[in-house]
Amino acid sequence: MPHDATYQDSPNSTEKEFDFSFVDAIARVALYDDMKSAPRITKVEPAATNEFIEHLTTTIYEQSRLAGGKIPYTLIREVSENFIHARFKEIVVSILDDGNTIRFADQGPGIQEKEKAQQPGFSSAIEPMKDYIRGVGSGFPIVKDYLDDREGSIVIEDNIVSGAVVTISLEKKPSKESHQQSPAVIMPTIPLSERERTFITIIAAEGALGVTDLVELTGNANSTTYNTLRKLEEAGLVEKTAGQKRVLTELGRQLVSSL
Numbered sequence: 124m125p126h127d128a129t130y131q132d133s134p135n136s137t138e139k140e141f142d143f144s145f146v147d148a149i150a151r152v153a154l155y156d157d158m159k160s161a162p163r164i165t166k167v168e169p170a171a172t173n174e175f176i177e178h179l180t181t182t183i184y185e186q187s188r189l190a191g192g193k194i195p196y197t198l199i200r201e202v203s204e205n206f207i208h209a210r211f212k213e214i215v216v217s218i219l220d221d222g223n224t225i226r227f228a229d230q231g232p233g234i235q236e237k238e239k240a241q242q243p244g245f246s247s248a249i250e251p252m253k254d255y256i257r258g259v260g261s262g263f264p265i266v267k268d269y270l271d272d273r274e275g276s277i278v279i280e281d282n283i284v285s286g287a288v289v290t291i292s293l294e295k296k297p298s299k300e301s302h303q304q305s306p307a308v309i310m311p312t313i314p315l316s317e318r319e320r321t322f323i324t325i326i327a328a329e330g331a332l333g334v335t336d337l338v339e340l341t342g343n344a345n346s347t348t349y350n351t352l353r354k355l356e357e358a359g360l361v362e363k364t365a366g367q368k369r370v371l372t373e374l375g376r377q378l379v380s381s382l
Contacts, residue, residue, distance in 0.1 A: 143207065146171075150175075150214035156190075172255050187199070192218070192223045192293070193222075197340060206229055212286070215229075226290045229286045230286035231286050233287050241267050241277065241279070270292070319354060319355055322355060
């Protein structure tokens with residue numbers, strides 16, 4: 124789980140035996156409408172590590188947002204990246220409470236020092252992992268500080284037999300707005316790739332972002348990020364600010380609302 128965590132290592136494991144460049148495992152994302160019915164399950168298939176992490180993060184983020192959740196992409200990414208410590212073994216992600224609670228579970232070696240894992244600088248990341256994660260002990264503290272500021276929570280527990288379970292949650296605040304029907308908005312048909320859809324949902328959630336910001340958030344190369352933004356600009360969904368950041372246009376905001 125998270126790269127900031129102090130993970131227990133199996134006494135028989137050898138770091139060199141694991142290929143960190145490719146995830147040869149399937150992750151399962153379970154979306155619960157309520158606890159009275161079975162969840163809807165989406166599988167994230169094996170792929171190169173960067174691609175796998177991006178697809179997993181995007182799947183979790185989009186499903187939690189569609190359920191009504193407000194947990195930012197950045198927090199989901201911080202936790203999702205860190206399945207690398209569990210060698211991506213038996214990943215199960217559960218989305219609960221209308222998307223406002225997300226539980227990340229694995230069957231890796233587990234987290235021994237749960238309190239230290241939430242403090243900056245404590246890390247068990249080794250060099251092969253650092254091609255895919257920062258590995259400096261910052262992830263869990265970032266998540267914790269964000270949630271603390273918003274009356275949310277992060278809980279780290281042992282899984283049933285082996286592994287770790289990390290639950291992040293935002294306190295739900297009931298809306299005081301009346302549920303009046305809004306006039307239907309007729310949206311033009313704009314075909315988007317998965318990457319383009321991810322970019323506009325991130326910009327919608329995070330605000331004005333530059334190319335470097337999006338590279339760090341999505342793990343895409345500079346050229347890929349630039350080309351994706353160019354296509355979104357040509358489609359009239361994003362525009363540049365005076366500071367060369369990208370923000371959504373009115374059309375972009377409408378499209379995100381309809382996703």
